[in-house]
Amino acid sequence: MTTNDAEPIFDVAELASFELYSPDVDATVRFFCDLLGMIETARSGDSVFLRGWEDPYGHSLKVTHRQQAGMGFAGWRASSPAALERRVAAIEQAGLGRGWVEGEVGMGPAYEFTTPDGAVQRLGWEVDYYAPPEAERSIVLNRVQRRPLRGVPIRSLDHINLLSKDVTANKRFYADLLGFRLSEHIIAGDDTEMGAWLRTLTRSHDVALVKDAVGEGGRLHHVAFLYGNLQHLEDACDVLTDHGIEFEAGPARHAISQAQFIYVFEPGGNRIELVGVPGYQITDPSWEPVLWAQDAIDNAIIWYGADLPAEFDTYATPLVGATAYRTPNRYVAAEAAVLFGAR
Template identity: 40%
Template sequence: MRPAAFRDIAHVGSVELFTSVPEETRDFFVDLMAMKEVHREGDSIYVHAWDDYERHTVKITGRDRAGVGRTFLRAASPEALRRRVAAIEEAGLGTGWSEAEFGLGPAYLFADPDGHEMGLYYETERYVATEEHRPSLKNQASAFPGRGANVRRLDHVNFLASDVPAASAFMSGTLGARATEQIVTDEGETAAIWYSVSDKSYDLVYTSDWLGARGRLHHVALATDTREDILRAADVFLEAGVHIETGPHKHAIQQTFFLYVWEPGGNRIELCNAGARLILAPDWEVITWTQAERAKGQAWGLKTIESFHTHGTPVID
C-alpha cells in the first residue's frame, strides 16, 4: 500500500562517503568505476556517474574512519519539499537549512531516528559535460566511458540500523516511501526492509545492525547498464587487487544481479543491475521473506558469506 505522501520524494540524489584514504577512494571510483572527478572543496572530492543529470553522484570526504555521511534526497516539487520539511520538523528530527552544499540550492538537513544524516532539496545544478565528455546522444548527461565498471548512476543506499521498526516508521510515515520487500524473523521482528520512492523496486534499505550500533552503513550501490558490465568489473577489480567480497550472482530478494567489493577506505560498494524490474502496481503488497527462506541463500544457491552479516562502516571492534 502506498503512503499518502508517496512521490513527494523523486529519487536519491547523492551520497557522501567517509574514508581515511580519500585519494585512493577517489581513484577507485574514477579509474575502476569509470566516474569523473568534477569538484574539490575542503576535505571533499566530488565524482560523477556518466548519466547522472545532477552535478555529482558521490561526495568523498576524508575522515579518520570509513562510514556514510549525508544522503541527499530530491523532492518532487517545491510544494513537496515544504510538506516533507513540515513532517520532519513535526517528528523533531530536523537541524535546519543549508545553502552551502555543492551543486544544490537550499537543502533542509535532518537525521533519521538511527542518526543517519540526510538532506532534502529541490533546486539543483544540472551537470553540463565539457567538450571532452560531450555525448553523441543529446539525451544522456555525458559520453559513454566504455571502461571499467561503466556505472551509470547511483541506485540505492543500504543503512544499518539499531532499530529497524523505528527507522521504517520514519521512512514511510514522515518521508512517504513505500515498502516493497522485507525479512521477518521467527520472532516476528523486521530484520530488513526495502523502500521505494519511485517506480524502482527499491531506493533505500534498512538492515538490522548486528552490533546494535547507530548510524552505520551496510553498502552504497551503483547501477550498471548490463550484467556483462558487472562480469567485466569483477575482472577489473581482480587485476587491481580490490577485495571482492561476494558475487557476481543474483539476489533472491529484489532479483538484483550483484557484485560486492570494498573500496580502499573499507566501505562496501555494490555494483547492481535489476534489469527491467519495476513496481508498477499502485496497491503493491509487501513481499515477506522468512528466516528459513533466507537461509537457502541467493537466487541460484550461493550462500550468504559471514562478512555480509558482520562488516559495516565505521568498523567497530
C-alpha cells in the same frame, strides 16, 4: 493497516547524492575514477565530487576525508518545491530536523535531518545539472555525455543499505514522514523485523534497512551503483581483479529485488555494491509488500551464485567496538582496527 495502505505521498523523488567518508580519499577517488569510470567534477575542502556518466547532476558521490570510513549523509531530491516544504514540515514536527544547509557544491538549500537511527539525510530541490564540455557531448541526445573510455564505467548512483537498531521504527520514519513505499521485508520467528526494502517511486528499492547484528544504528552497509548490464558487471570483475580488489560476494543474484550484483570494498574500507541487471520495477499502486518469513530467510538475500561470508552481517562502516573483522580487501592492506580505530 500495512505500511502501504496510507495515501501515497510521492514527495521524495530519488537519491541524488551520497557522502562517503574515507580515511584515504586519494585511493578512494582512484578506485571510483580509474576502475569504475566516474568523473571528478569538483574539489572543495576535504571533499572530492564525482558522478557516473549517466548521473544528471553535477555530482552523485562526495568523498570526504575522515579518520573512520562510513556515511556522511544521503541526499534526497524532492519531487517539487512544494513537496520539499511539506516534508520539511513533517520532519520538524517529528523533532528530527537539524536545519537548512546552504553552500553545498552544485546543490541548492537542503534540509538536514536524521533518521531515528541517527543516519544523516538531506532533502532538497535545487540542483545544478551537469553540462559536459563540447568534447564529451554525445550524439545521442538523451545521454548526459559520452560513455567514458576508462575502467568499466558505472552509469549512476542506485541505492543505499543502512544497518538499523530498530528496522520497524526506521521503516515507519521513511514511510510515514517521507512517503517511501515498502517493497519487501523480512520478519523473524519472534516477530522482529529484520530487514525492509523501501522505494520512492518505481525502483524496487532506494533504501534498505537491515537489523544490525552488533546492535548499532545508522551504519553504512553499502552504497550501490548501477551498470544495468550483466556483461559490464563481469567486465568490472576482470578489471577489479587485475587491480587487487577482492570481492566479498558475487557475481550472484538477490532474491529480494532480483538484482544481479557483486560486493567489493573500496580502498577506504566501505562496502560497495555494483548492480549488473537491476531489480524489478514496481508500477502496481496496490503492491502488497513481499514478506519473507523465518523459514524463507536463507533464500531471501541470495537467489543463486554465491554464499555470503559471515562478515556480511556484521561488517559495516564505521566499524565498531573491538570486533575482529577479517581484513576485507588486500587493497586496504592493513588490519581494519589499525585503519579505522576502535570506538
